[in-house]
Amino acid sequence: MAAAKTGDVAGAPRSARTAARDREPLTRDLVVAQAIALADVEGLDAVTIRRLAQEHHVTPMALYRHFRDKDELLDGIAERMLADVALPAPSDAPWDEQLRGLLGALTEAVRAHPAVASLVRPRIMSSPPGLELAERGLALLRSAGFSVEQAAELGTMAVTSAITLVTAEPGAPRIWDPEARDDEIRAKRARLAALSPRRYPNVVAAADALTNCASPPDYYRLGLDIVVAGIREARSLR
Amino acid sequence: MAAAKTGDVAGAPRSARTAARDREPLTRDLVVAQAIALADVEGLDAVTIRRLAQEHHVTPMALYRHFRDKDELLDGIAERMLADVALPAPSDAPWDEQLRGLLGALTEAVRAHPAVASLVRPRIMSSPPGLELAERGLALLRSAGFSVEQAAELGTMAVTSAITLVTAEPGAPRIWDPEARDDEIRAKRARLAALSPRRYPNVVAAADALTNCASPPDYYRLGLDIVVAGIREARSLR
DNA sequence: ACCTGAACACCGTTCAAGT
DNA sequence: ACCTGAACACCGTTCAAGT
Numbered sequence: 001m002a003a004a005k006t007g008d009v010a011g012a013p014r015s016a017r018t019a020a021r022d023r024e025p026l027t028r029d030l031v032v033a034q035a036i037a038l039a040d041v042e043g044l045d046a047v048t049i050r051r052l053a054q055e056h057h058v059t060p061m062a063l064y065r066h067f068r069d070k071d072e073l074l075d076g077i078a079e080r081m082l083a084d085v086a087l088p089a090p091s092d093a094p095w096d097e098q099l100r101g102l103l104g105a106l107t108e109a110v111r112a113h114p115a116v117a118s119l120v121r122p123r124i125m126s127s128p129p130g131l132e133l134a135e136r137g138l139a140l141l142r143s144a145g146f147s148v149e150q151a152a153e154l155g156t157m158a159v160t161s162a163i164t165l166v167t168a169e170p171g172a173p174r175i176w177d178p179e180a181r182d183d184e185i186r187a188k189r190a191r192l193a194a195l196s197p198r199r200y201p202n203v204v205a206a207a208d209a210l211t212n213c214a215s216p217p218d219y220y221r222l223g224l225d226i227v228v229a230g231i232r233e234a235r236s237l238r
Numbered sequence: 239m240a241a242a243k244t245g246d247v248a249g250a251p252r253s254a255r256t257a258a259r260d261r262e263p264l265t266r267d268l269v270v271a272q273a274i275a276l277a278d279v280e281g282l283d284a285v286t287i288r289r290l291a292q293e294h295h296v297t298p299m300a301l302y303r304h305f306r307d308k309d310e311l312l313d314g315i316a317e318r319m320l321a322d323v324a325l326p327a328p329s330d331a332p333w334d335e336q337l338r339g340l341l342g343a344l345t346e347a348v349r350a351h352p353a354v355a356s357l358v359r360p361r362i363m364s365s366p367p368g369l370e371l372a373e374r375g376l377a378l379l380r381s382a383g384f385s386v387e388q389a390a391e392l393g394t395m396a397v398t399s400a401i402t403l404v405t406a407e408p409g410a411p412r413i414w415d416p417e418a419r420d421d422e423i424r425a426k427r428a429r430l431a432a433l434s435p436r437r438y439p440n441v442v443a444a445a446d447a448l449t450n451c452a453s454p455p456d457y458y459r460l461g462l463d464i465v466v467a468g469i470r471e472a473r474s475l476r
Numbered sequence: 477a478c479c480t481g482a483a484c485a486c487c488g489t490t491c492a493a494g495t
Numbered sequence: 496a497c498c499t500g501a502a503c504a505c506c507g508t509t510c511a512a513g514t
Contacts, residue, residue, distance in 0.1 A: 026497085049488065059499050060488085070488065121406060125430060125448065131438055134448075138440035150460070151440070152447035153408070157461055160406040161399060168359065168398040170391070192363060200369055202376035202389070209390035210363065210372075222388070223395055225475050230468030237463050264478085287507065297480050298507085308507065 026056060028066040032076040039077075039115035043176040049073070077116050078123035082130040085109040090136070095144045100228045102137055103162040107220055110166045115176070117166045124159060133159070145235060154231050165223040171212045185211050264294060266304040270314040277315075277353035281414040287311070315354050316361035320368040323347040328374070333382045338466045340375055341400040345458055348404045353414070355404045362397060371397070383473060392469050403461040409450045423449055 024030070034055060035047050049070055053060040067073045086109070088101040110117045124130035134155065141151035166172075175181050192207035203210070213219050262268070272293060273285050287308055291298040305311045324347070326339040348355045362368035372393065379389035404410075413419050430445035441448070451457050 048486090050486080061490095061500085062498055064489080065497065122410075122412065125426070125441075131433065131441055135438045135441050138444055142440060148440075148444050149447045149452065152444040153457055153460055154464070155444075156406060156408060156448065157399075157403070157464065160402055161395075164398055164402050165395070168394060170394060172360075174360065188363070195369065200373045202380060202386075203363075203369055203373050206376055206386050206390040206393075209387045210394065214387065219391055222391055222472065226392070226395065226465075226468030226472050228468075229471035229475060230464030230466075233467035233471060234460065234464050237467060286505090288505080299481085299509095300479055302508080303478065 026058060026062055026066065028076060029080075031056070031063060031066060031073070032080050035073060035077055036080065036113055036116060040113055041176065044115050044118070046176075047073075074119050075123060075126060078119045079127040079129065081109060081113065081116060081120050082124065082127055082133065084112070085129065085133060087133065087136065095140045096228050096232050099137065099140045099158065099231070100224055102133065102140070103158055103224055103227065104220075106133065106159065106162045107165055107224065110163055111220075114166050114169075114172070117163055121160055121163045141231075150234075154234065158227055158231060161227045162224065165220060169213055169216070169219065170210060264296060264300055264304065266314060267318075269294070269301060269304060269311070270318050273311060273315055274318065274351055274354060278351055279414065282353050282356070284414075285311075312357050313361060313364060316357045317365040317367065319347060319351065319354060319358050320362065320365055320371065322350070323367065323371060325371065325374065333378045334466050334470050337375065337378045337396065337469070338462055340371065340378070341396055341462050341465065342458075344371065344397065344400045345403055345462065348401055349458075352404050352407075352410065355401055359398055359401045379469075388472075392472065396465055396469060399465045400462065403458060407451055407454070407457065408448060 031052060035052055038051070038055070039047050049063050050060045052073075053063055056062075063073070067076065085105050087105055088098070091098060093101075110120060124134060137155045137158065138151050141154055142148070146154060171185050175184055189207050189211040192203055192210060195204050197204045208214075269290060272290055276289070276293070277285050287301050288298045291301055294300075301311070305314065323343050325343055326336070329336060331339075348358060362372060375393045375396065376389050379392055380386070384392060409423050413422055427445050427449040430441055430448060433442050435442045446452075
């Protein structure tokens, strides 16, 4: 529905050559940025090779000059997300405060583009910015006294949790049209509120909180708090 | 590659009518079971309407008698998974032990079919078995002194973590052919081990633990421990 | 009631050319 | 070096029939 041919619109038909010279040259970064922007508006399912090509007024095959296949495009998106993480500088603060800072920075970056959040976790170890994050986290966990193996497992869990807070946020959009989204949330809350209060008293009472995030800042603060607290406690549990 | 026509194989071609009478009638449960079995072997991407129809020697459209669309098939898979959760009976044990029992049961059920784990979390509130799990969890959190809102958020996080332990298990298969999977794990470990030990000392040291789960029982025990410990601590953090 | 068949509007991707 | 064009083997889904 986008992308009418520019020549047709202007009323002065242009050759493919002219059109090709007009548009800015396709680069990897440009395609990745466009993919993220598209996901923001229409969700990850809308991000297809053909759709991106169309938006760049280019043949689908033109993208294969920059990405071997679609998975490499998704890698590019994840790497960009990780590059956006504003890691706090190392400091003399206690390890748990610093860990909390790392996780908070990750959550913030991912929150900006929730539609592509699911791409990040499996790809952390595949790019320098992700490796930097992992190295910092592992170092903090080691300094807290955890073994290499424990640090690896706990670090994986912590990073996973920080990202999953975003994808599992109550009222997380499975639908990207904002008003259709509101409709879905309302319908879901009504369904829960209409359940038998004898069988599901607590679900009914929590219908609102389960379907909508009243205060995202509180939600993320609580989420990161329990992740860090759990890891802190793990030292005595082991 | 599966599903050669039975008539062709037997050398005695049969009419579509005969074939239709032979096969067991298509039911919703049967299709769901087949879908899970297929995902177990070839991953979730292999679960398509057309592929399932082919395995049942039926036209794709025949499935639409039991599911309005593909999403309803995925709903069916998630519901079946939740019905498989062996919830422990309520007891007089402390709330945190009981919560741990609920989460452990969820993790066990999901672990049996990791390929469809991602379908479960967003659909917990959509079927009786999921609602039962949620109700039990919320009741325990309320009994621990959390407010309705806190219980809703913490319960959501706990359930999410229990499921995500499975999808994020180190060495989690993004590829379902078992030997191709081993190859990928080996390659990934080698990549990490080959990084600069000056820039990424802890990543290099943890290359093994980051790519392979040495002891799944320990991994899941630790994971559930820190989730429950984090929630326990949240009472004093608030 | 249950299934079929043809068609539509999409996918990712390969191969062989064009300029 | 960068892009095109046609084709292939897939998707989910609609509509109109068949028995």
